[in-house]
Structures are given as structure tokens and as C-alpha cells.
Amino acid sequence: MERSPSADDLDIPEDYRGVVREQREALWRLVDRARAAARADDPRGLRELAEEIRSRIEQGDDRALGNLTPHLADLVAALDVLYDAAFPAGRGDDVTALLAAPWPTAHRKALLAAFLGCDVRHRLQLDEVADRAVAATDTRLLGVLIRTPLGTLRRETVARILDALHRAGALEADLVERAVTDDPYLGLALAGRSPTDEATGPSLACRDAVRTHVDALTWRLVSAPEPPDWDALPKGPAPRGLRFVQAALAWQGDPRVARHLGAAELTDEERTALPDLLRDRSPEEQRRAFGWRRRAGDADALLPLFGLEGAGPLLRLIRAMPDGVTRQDRAALLAAVEDAGADTARRLLEHEPNELVSAALGENRAQVLKRVRHHSLQGIAAFGMLPLAAHETVLDRYLALRDSAKKGALLGPNRRHSHAAAIAVALDHLAQVAGAPDAARLEWDCEARLAEEAPTEAEAGPYRIALRFDGADPVLTVSRAGRTLKSVPAAVRADPGYQELRRHQGRLREQARRMRTGLVERLVATAGTLAPDEPDRLRSLPAGAAMLPALLWRDRAGTIGLLDEVDTTGPVTAVHPVELHERGLLAHWQQQLVRRRLRQPVKQAFRELYLLTPAEHEAGDVSWRFAGQTVDGKVAAQLLSGRGWSTHGEYDDHQATRTVGGGLVAALACEFNGYFGMGEVRVGGLRFLAGGPSAPGRRGAAAGPDSAGSPVPLADVPPVAFSEAMRDLDLVVSVAGTVPEAYQSPAQAVGRAQLLAALVADLGLARVAVEGHTAVVRGTRATYRVQLTSGSIHVEPAGHLCVVPASFGTTAHRRLFLPFADEDRMTSIILSKVLLLAEDEQITDPSILTQLASLTAAAGPDS
Structure with missing residues (x-):
């Protein structure tokens, strides 16, 4: 096969032509070696060269910023011919033989796509094949699945394969090394953790055996003459052994590698020996090692190096603080500071900075105030923890937090939730400063003082x-x-x-x-x-x-x-x-x-009510009530955020979630590109999830976040939680719908019908009757049917009464009483129309009277 033109003749940005030309020449040399191996009937050499070629292409494409792969068609075609001849595909239904080739030729990918029943242009997922192999303990196929360059596997699937091989006594070092080389984060899945360190499930039985092989691979990589890149290093649990800490102290390469090695898991004996290893090191090396051991969780073993022997309890308290903004026990922090001694505590904070502890001591007031102005969540939480300054009252601090809360409400949809949560934590901390029993008591005591003073x-x-x-x-x-x-x-x-x-x-x-x-x-x-x-x-x-x-x-x-x-x-x-x-x-x-004539501060008795329908009961654990509705993403995100929902990206399992109590999360699936707010959003099914979060990754792709939890049958969801979640979505579809006239809320119509029925009974409106979602008004000029969803008016027997809102129905009728303070302009307009039509003899608007005259005349005297 003839080679294509050189890189100088290709459509490549000038800055990368040299890189592409260099990589193509190197790759063609590897192709020539593969041809020689094929002539020598050397399958092992062909496998090794296939690995080397794929690695070279990946590295070269990184160097050329994606400009290499599009210009390798001639080279890939030559390799396809070579490897199809050296490794015949055989029958298309023999998946083991199909996957066993070292190079993913186009012919083999087509056969695999046919076997999987999918389009060859799509990602060839092998998880179902792996599940069957695990169930059958087919160790040969399991090994082939780990090694094959055809198709992809989810990270959890690879972990299950290794676990099955371990149980079968067939877990080999090269399989483990191949798996963790393909996915450096695989070790976390084996430990039941996500790349963000969230629990995804129990540790697998093969974890320790895999770690032994991974430790050997890691040591080989860091001991090589050429230091490895951070991306090439396994990212699972830290390696085991004091030798890795010693290697970190001598490390001259990427500091991320040093941090990983320095946080190695140690035995009790190694932990005891560590201070002696560091005693003669420079202060800078000692501080660096202290930082590594903070990550490992045993930095208190090094406290004697810095004269901080009494600070162990305080350090452990700090290390126990979870990530994110959470409530802390101020009394416990101050007690630990007192046990260590204030000076010792301050010196510990030089090694282990902690904004909340510094705030409890009043050491960082200026920094905290600055961070509050910039809406820092930790800064807001720390603000509540600060001791009261001279001439500052609890009410002053409370009002400052309320002012911050008002500003936080103007932030983006998800950010305003986290900001509000930080305010809640700060109020809890302030309650501790003030000696109040809880944040709620502090809040309303301050509000009472505000009113009294x-x-x-x-x-x-x-x-x-x-x-x-x-x-x-x-x-x-x-x-x-x-x-x-x-x-x-x-x-x-x-x-x-x-x-x-x-x-x-x-x-x-x-x-x-x-x-x-x-x-x-x-x-x-x-x-x-x-x-x-x-x-x-x-x-x-x-x-x-x-x-x-x-x-x-x-x-x-x-x-x-x-x-x-x-x-x-x-x-x-x-x-x-x-x-x-x-x-x-x-x-x-x-x-x-x-x-x-009681006006409720919010809708309660006339609140829209959403009950489980027979179709939803039959559907099991998903409601499709609002599925297929298209809404404006920006408006929808704002509405959802205002009701406590968080919105997520398109690749999450669910694109909007809200905690609804009882350990349940309402989870809405949507279709859109990118994120909420970027364009139109198509609403999908709503589920209610129970259980902890999960974040499964994918082989060959970055791990994506997941909404998590197992679906609960809708019949088991508390009716209040179900109704309120549905009410939120009804509002979103009603207000943010891209074609407003295409959706009229049945629940809102029922609410208006109920309110009209109560008004009819109270006012004795003999001319008005409620029939489903329609108000029938028998006026003196005509009989009208007013739709309680849209407000449109139909004059019987056939005619539409067109009204101009500016002159008819925008002002509440004198006899209309709305028994709730919620702003509901459309309900006021529709019911005002009904009441005015019930007194149609008093209508003086010329446009309306002209229409009525025409409509009633057309109907005839017998209508």
C-alpha cells in the first residue's frame, strides 16, 4: 500500500506539521517492524507492537493537540490488512476469538457490532458480554475482555471481572497491570469509592490481591531511570510501604507523584519509624512530609518533630471534619484548643490551616469578613463562628448574615442553594456563640428583638x-x-x-x-x-x-x-x-x-393537589405526567432553583434533583445539550430515589457524576412529597413552556373550579355553575362558557368572545375574594371575568357589546 502525502502536504496547522510528520515517520517504522514480525510468524511480537503503536498514537495525538489521528487513515488501513491476515477473525458468533486480536481492525469492529446488535459507528459496549462471562466463570473470555482493544467496559464491570478472576484463582499480574494502565482510577472502584471519594458500594474481595500487583507496578514505574508522568501512575488507594515515602522524599519529578507516594499506607511499625527517618531532614522536608501524612490520616505521629505533642486531639478533630460546609461543635473545638494550649494550637494551625478553628479563636476576623463579601461558603460558616467583637451584638451579626443571604439569592441557580446552606450553618455557629439552644430559637429571638426595638x-x-x-x-x-x-x-x-x-x-x-x-x-x-x-x-x-x-x-x-x-x-x-x-x-x-373572608399567607386549602393516577400506579416507579413538554432551560432552572431543586449536566443520571424528606430524592430526567440554561429542555420521567450517592466511571472515559439511589415505587412515596414535587414541575411546564398555549394545567383548573364553587356558594350566584374545567354563566344577554385553564370565553351556541385584557378582567371584580396571599394574577383575571359575565347587563364596553350583539343575532331567536 502506498503511503499518503507527507505532513507538509496535509491540511494541518503550521505549528503542528513538524510533530505530525515526526510521529507519522515513527509510526511507519513500527508498521515496518510489524510486517517483519508477520513474515517471521511471530504473534507475540505482533501483540507487543500493536500495544506500542496504540500508545504511540495516543501520545502523539496529545502532542499534536488532536491533529495526528485524522491523518493516519493510510497507516491504519495498512495495519488492518496486516492484523486481519495474522489473526483471522473466524466465526462472527465466537466472541472470545473475535476479541482476542491485538489490533481493532475495521473488519473485526464490524463483526463485533453485528454480534452486539448495534451500529459500528457507536461505542461498542462489552458490559453485557462481561456479565455473562462472570456468571459462567469463563476465565479465558474474562482475560480477553481485559486485554482487548475492541469495545469498552464500565469501570465497575472491569472491577467485577478482576473479582471473578480472583475467586477463580486466575488473577494474573499482567491482567491487573493492563487494567490499571487502561484506567488509573480502577483501584478506587475496587475499594468501593468514586474519584471524588464518595462511597459507591462495598470493597471487592480481590482488592488486597490487586493492590499487591499495583504496588509492584507503581514501584517499578517510580524506580525506572525515566520518571513516570502523573497520568501514567495508578490513582487507586495509596501504595503500601515506607519505601514509597522514602522515594517521595528523594523525588525530583512531578510533585503530584511525590504527594501520592508520600501518603503511602504504613504499618504501625513503619509509622513509628517515620519520625526517626525525618529527624535529620530539613524543616522544609519535614513540613512537606507532614502534609503528605495529613492526607494519609496519621500526621499526629509527626507532631513531636515540631514540639506539638499535646495537639493530637485538636489535629484529629480537624481531620475528622468532612469536606464541604458543615456544622461544627464550637465547644469541642475550644476544649481541644485549651487542652493543647493556645500557643500550641496556633502553631499547629501553621501546619494544618483550618478556617473554622482560627475563627473560633478569633484569629482571622479580617480574612473571614473579606471572604464573606466574596460569597465564600467556608468564609460564611466561619463568620458565624467568630467571637463577638467589641460593641458587636448578636443581632448585629444576625442582620449581617441576613444581608449576605439576600445577596446570595441573586447568584446562579445551584450556587444560591449552597450559599443558603452556608448561611444556615453560620446561624447554627452563631447560636453556639450566643448560647442559644439552636439556630431556630436564635433566629426568631433575633426577629422578635428586631420588632420590639x-x-x-x-x-x-x-x-x-x-x-x-x-x-x-x-x-x-x-x-x-x-x-x-x-x-x-x-x-x-x-x-x-x-x-x-x-x-x-x-x-x-x-x-x-x-x-x-x-x-x-x-x-x-x-x-x-x-x-x-x-x-x-x-x-x-x-x-x-x-x-x-x-x-x-x-x-x-x-x-x-x-x-x-x-x-x-x-x-x-x-x-x-x-x-x-x-x-x-x-x-x-x-x-x-x-x-x-380569611386570606391565608400561602396557598393551603386551595393549594394545587396532585394525586397518584391509575396510570402512574401501573407504571411502578416512574411518572410520565409531564414527559415530552419542552421548556426554556434558563427560566426552568430559575423556577426549579427557587423551589429547592439542583440542576445537573446532560450526562448525569438525572438532570434535576430535590430532597423531599423521608430519605427520598425527587429525580427528574431531561433531554438537552450541555446544562440547564443553555437552551431548550425536554422534560422526561420523574422518579423518587432512596439510598446513597454513587458515581460510576467508565473505561476509556472520565467518570461522570450520578444522581444515585434506587427508585421507589410511586405508591410508596408519601402523598405530600409526591404532590409537592408534581406541583413544582407543573409550575415549570406552565410558566417556562416554549409553547404556552400547548399546555394548560389540569390541577390549576381544578383549583380555580374549587375556588369558584366556594364563591358561588358564598355569594349565591344563581347564574353560575361549575362543570369540570369550565364555568357556565347564564347571563341576561347570552350563556357563556369560560375555560378555567385559558380564560377563553365561548358564547353559546357557537361563537368566541374576544376581550381586551386592558379593559376587561385585569382588575379584580369588586365581589371577588381570593383566600390566599400568593400572587395569582391569572386566577384573579379568569374569576373576575366569570363574575362580570354574571352581571352582563352592566357591561358598557362598546367592543364587547358589538360582539355580543353579532353573536346573539347569528344564533337566532330560538337558540
């Missing part, structure tokens, strides 16, 4: 300024000579007293918002419970006094009623409409709220 009146010359409450809303009024002014004079706006009241008004308004969207919404959405002393404590706040009495509660005896109607000497639980539905009380309480 707020000035309520001021004077500015002849003007009197007053701060009063209209329900939960703080209202500022200005009067003169007993007469309330409609606008605030400039002189009053400039007055310090007025400005201070304005600031307090803003804080109290923010307090009410937090209580409504935070505490109250959470109580209703989760059917949450308040302890016996909490209702009175919360009602001491203006917002609490306005909101809690309007909610429905269940006491310990099972009685349901408003707060003043149930027994609050025991715990009380916010009632979810699921429970009202199950007890046959939903319509009763809906009518009661309308009759009593």
Missing part, C-alpha cells in the same frame, strides 16, 4: 410619623394636625427620624417576607410541626401574629381547625390539602375560608 413613632417639626401594621405589612404614615397626608413632604423625607423608621420598615417587611416564603411555606409544603412553645413565640412577631392564625392546623388529638380552635399545649401540625382530601374536609374548609 423598632421605633414606631417620630416627629419632624409639625409632622407626626407613625409605623403601624396592616396585617403583616408594616405601613408608614405621615400626618399633620391629625390629618394623614397622601404624600411625604421633602422636609420629612430628609428627617433622620423618618429615615430610621424607613429602615425599620424595610427590615420588618423583609421579616414578613422571610416568614411567609420561608417558615410558613415550608410548614405547609411539608406538613411541618411546631413544638408547644413555638406558636406563642412566633405570634409575638407582627408577621407571625398575622399569618399563623389564618392557617389550618391539626393538634395531637387529630382535631383540624384554625390556630385558635386547636389545642396548642401540645405540638401542632400544618395541614396539607392531601390530608383534607383524604378526610373529606377539603370542600368544607374551602367554603369556610371564603365565608369568613
Whole structure:
């Protein structure tokens, strides 16, 4: 076969032509050697050369930044001919023989694709073949699967193959070395860990045997005259033996290799000998070794080297802190500092920096404050841990955290979740600083102080300024000579007293918002419970006094009623409409709220309700209720984030997840390119998962994160959790849908029908009836059917009444009462239309009257 033109003649960027030309020449020399081996009938030499060629291509392509592989068609074709002749494929159904060749020729790949029943252009996955081989203990095929260059295997599958070979007594060193060379992170899968050190399952029985072979390979690599690249080194559990620490001390290559070797697993005897090994080393080497042993978890053995013998408990406490932002016991930290001595503790922190411990000592206040301004999550947690400064009160710190929380709400969808979690940890730490029993008690005690300490009146010359409450809303009024002014004079706006009241008004308004969207919404959405002393404590706040009495509660005896109607000497639980539905009380309480003109702070009795359908019950563990809907990714991500969901990338098992309580996670599958927010998103199935996280990797590809957990049958999901997750998705599809008119929420229509039915009963509207998702209005001019999903109006017998929202229905009808404070403009518009049509004799809009005249005339006198 003739060789193709040289690299100078190829379409290659000029900077890489030399590299490509050099690599092609080297590869053709290897092809010539393979031809010689074939003529000499040397299959072993051909296998070794195939390995060398594949390695050379991979390394060369890295050097040429991907510009080599596209220009190797002539060379690959020559190798295909050579290896097909030297290793005949045989029958296409003999998978062992098919996979046993050392070079992945095009002919062999086509046969393998046919055997697997897939397109040859796709990735040839061998996991099912491996599963059958493991079940049959086919050690020959298992060995071939490890060595074959055809097809790919998931990391977990390779681990199971090695485990099966170990159980069969057929685990050979070359197989282990081949496996970990292909996937340096394989050892983590054997230990039941992911590359991010998350648990994925139990350790496999072959782990120790594999580690012995891996240790030998690692030692051979680091002892070679040419130091290995970091990428070539196995990344599984650390190697075993003091010799690796000694090698790390002498290492001159990549520092990542030194860190890996220096964290080698040691026996008790080796750990005891380590300080003697380091005693005569330079301080810099000792500090470096201390860092390695921190990773290994036994750095306390080196504390005597630095005169820190008493700091062991504090070091172990620091090392026990999990990654991420988590609550820490401030008293335990300070006790460990006291045991070590403050000076010793500070010197330990030079070796083992820890922001939280430094914050507990008050050593890093300036750095922490700077990090809070930059929204550092650890910095926020540490801010709560700082001792109070001179002239700083707990309320000052609390308000600073609340200010940070407001700024965090403006961050990206997932970042705002982690920021809010860091604020929660900081509040817990502040509660410890303040001596409060918990963060919730601290929070509402601070809120109560905020309300109590707020000035309520001021004077500015002849003007009197007053701060009063209209329900939960703080209202500022200005009067003169007993007469309330409609606008605030400039002189009053400039007055310090007025400005201070304005600031307090803003804080109290923010307090009410937090209580409504935070505490109250959470109580209703989760059917949450308040302890016996909490209702009175919360009602001491203006917002609490306005909101809690309007909610429905269940006491310990099972009685349901408003707060003043149930027994609050025991715990009380916010009632979810699921429970009202199950007890046959939903319509009763809906009518009661309308009759009593009670406006609930959030939707409760009229909350959209989502019950398991027969189809979902039959489907088992997945709901397809919203599948196939296409939404705007950016809008959908914002809506999901605001309801506690986290969004993930397209290659995750699930693309949106939210913890729903009871150890369950709602997990939504979607289809899109890249990440949420990059374009349109197609909604898929919703599952509820139970169990821990997992992060399986793939042979030949980087490990991707997984949502994790085993699906739970929908019938076993708590009805409240199911309903709330469905409510979130209904909102997303309704608001973020790319074709809004293509989806009308049945649940929202049911809610409007229920509200209209309650209004009809309360107002005695004889002309209005509710029929499914339609309101039938028998007016004096015509009979109308108003769709409770879209608000469209149909005039019987056949005609559409077109209205202009600017002049009809945008302002709530005078008789309309919405028994909830949630903003629901569409419901207000639709129900206002119904009420206005029930009084159609009062309509004066010329456009509407002209249409009605035309429609009724066309219908004829007998219609």
C-alpha cells in the first residue's frame, strides 16, 4: 500500500506539521517492524507492537493537540490488512476469538457490532458480554475482555471481572497491570469509592490481591531511570510501604507523584519509624512530609518533630471534619484548643490551616469578613463562628448574615442553594456563640428583638410619623394636625427620624417576607410541626401574629381547625390539602375560608393537589405526567432553583434533583445539550430515589457524576412529597413552556373550579355553575362558557368572545375574594371575568357589546 502525502502536504496547522510528520515517520517504522514480525510468524511480537503503536498514537495525538489521528487513515488501513491476515477473525458468533486480536481492525469492529446488535459507528459496549462471562466463570473470555482493544467496559464491570478472576484463582499480574494502565482510577472502584471519594458500594474481595500487583507496578514505574508522568501512575488507594515515602522524599519529578507516594499506607511499625527517618531532614522536608501524612490520616505521629505533642486531639478533630460546609461543635473545638494550649494550637494551625478553628479563636476576623463579601461558603460558616467583637451584638451579626443571604439569592441557580446552606450553618455557629439552644430559637429571638426595638413613632417639626401594621405589612404614615397626608413632604423625607423608621420598615417587611416564603411555606409544603412553645413565640412577631392564625392546623388529638380552635399545649401540625382530601374536609374548609373572608399567607386549602393516577400506579416507579413538554432551560432552572431543586449536566443520571424528606430524592430526567440554561429542555420521567450517592466511571472515559439511589415505587412515596414535587414541575411546564398555549394545567383548573364553587356558594350566584374545567354563566344577554385553564370565553351556541385584557378582567371584580396571599394574577383575571359575565347587563364596553350583539343575532331567536 502506498503511503499518503507527507505532513507538509496535509491540511494541518503550521505549528503542528513538524510533530505530525515526526510521529507519522515513527509510526511507519513500527508498521515496518510489524510486517517483519508477520513474515517471521511471530504473534507475540505482533501483540507487543500493536500495544506500542496504540500508545504511540495516543501520545502523539496529545502532542499534536488532536491533529495526528485524522491523518493516519493510510497507516491504519495498512495495519488492518496486516492484523486481519495474522489473526483471522473466524466465526462472527465466537466472541472470545473475535476479541482476542491485538489490533481493532475495521473488519473485526464490524463483526463485533453485528454480534452486539448495534451500529459500528457507536461505542461498542462489552458490559453485557462481561456479565455473562462472570456468571459462567469463563476465565479465558474474562482475560480477553481485559486485554482487548475492541469495545469498552464500565469501570465497575472491569472491577467485577478482576473479582471473578480472583475467586477463580486466575488473577494474573499482567491482567491487573493492563487494567490499571487502561484506567488509573480502577483501584478506587475496587475499594468501593468514586474519584471524588464518595462511597459507591462495598470493597471487592480481590482488592488486597490487586493492590499487591499495583504496588509492584507503581514501584517499578517510580524506580525506572525515566520518571513516570502523573497520568501514567495508578490513582487507586495509596501504595503500601515506607519505601514509597522514602522515594517521595528523594523525588525530583512531578510533585503530584511525590504527594501520592508520600501518603503511602504504613504499618504501625513503619509509622513509628517515620519520625526517626525525618529527624535529620530539613524543616522544609519535614513540613512537606507532614502534609503528605495529613492526607494519609496519621500526621499526629509527626507532631513531636515540631514540639506539638499535646495537639493530637485538636489535629484529629480537624481531620475528622468532612469536606464541604458543615456544622461544627464550637465547644469541642475550644476544649481541644485549651487542652493543647493556645500557643500550641496556633502553631499547629501553621501546619494544618483550618478556617473554622482560627475563627473560633478569633484569629482571622479580617480574612473571614473579606471572604464573606466574596460569597465564600467556608468564609460564611466561619463568620458565624467568630467571637463577638467589641460593641458587636448578636443581632448585629444576625442582620449581617441576613444581608449576605439576600445577596446570595441573586447568584446562579445551584450556587444560591449552597450559599443558603452556608448561611444556615453560620446561624447554627452563631447560636453556639450566643448560647442559644439552636439556630431556630436564635433566629426568631433575633426577629422578635428586631420588632420590639423598632421605633414606631417620630416627629419632624409639625409632622407626626407613625409605623403601624396592616396585617403583616408594616405601613408608614405621615400626618399633620391629625390629618394623614397622601404624600411625604421633602422636609420629612430628609428627617433622620423618618429615615430610621424607613429602615425599620424595610427590615420588618423583609421579616414578613422571610416568614411567609420561608417558615410558613415550608410548614405547609411539608406538613411541618411546631413544638408547644413555638406558636406563642412566633405570634409575638407582627408577621407571625398575622399569618399563623389564618392557617389550618391539626393538634395531637387529630382535631383540624384554625390556630385558635386547636389545642396548642401540645405540638401542632400544618395541614396539607392531601390530608383534607383524604378526610373529606377539603370542600368544607374551602367554603369556610371564603365565608369568613380569611386570606391565608400561602396557598393551603386551595393549594394545587396532585394525586397518584391509575396510570402512574401501573407504571411502578416512574411518572410520565409531564414527559415530552419542552421548556426554556434558563427560566426552568430559575423556577426549579427557587423551589429547592439542583440542576445537573446532560450526562448525569438525572438532570434535576430535590430532597423531599423521608430519605427520598425527587429525580427528574431531561433531554438537552450541555446544562440547564443553555437552551431548550425536554422534560422526561420523574422518579423518587432512596439510598446513597454513587458515581460510576467508565473505561476509556472520565467518570461522570450520578444522581444515585434506587427508585421507589410511586405508591410508596408519601402523598405530600409526591404532590409537592408534581406541583413544582407543573409550575415549570406552565410558566417556562416554549409553547404556552400547548399546555394548560389540569390541577390549576381544578383549583380555580374549587375556588369558584366556594364563591358561588358564598355569594349565591344563581347564574353560575361549575362543570369540570369550565364555568357556565347564564347571563341576561347570552350563556357563556369560560375555560378555567385559558380564560377563553365561548358564547353559546357557537361563537368566541374576544376581550381586551386592558379593559376587561385585569382588575379584580369588586365581589371577588381570593383566600390566599400568593400572587395569582391569572386566577384573579379568569374569576373576575366569570363574575362580570354574571352581571352582563352592566357591561358598557362598546367592543364587547358589538360582539355580543353579532353573536346573539347569528344564533337566532330560538337558540
